[in-house]
Amino acid sequence: MYNQATAAYQKMSQTGVNPRDLEATLLMKAAGKLQYAVDNWDDISRGELTDHLTYNRRLWTFLLAAVSEADNPLPDAIKVNITNLGVFIMNRTIDVMRAPDPQRLASLISINRNIAEGLRGHG
16 A cells, blocks of 8 residues: 655655654644544544544654664654654554544644644754
């Protein structure tokens, strides 16, 4: 299956965009997709919800892979925090897919937005 998050990251990284700005943009995009699902909960199809959750999960899979690379310059404490958030996000995604509930998306949206804001504030 085509990985939109990775493709977007690769495309934007070739344009000379600051990697932190790119990550922030992709996190906000994922948060926006999840917020759309919450805002349109009564009208959104199960397939569309799954697509939004999958986009977010793939983005986080990419972020987790990047954090685990040997040459990643982040301090170990930040790497551990991102890894822990990633594990939470993966588990919450499974929970929402198993038992859809718009309230369960709030933490995913909040995490994405907060990390994006932090990336933009330190870029």
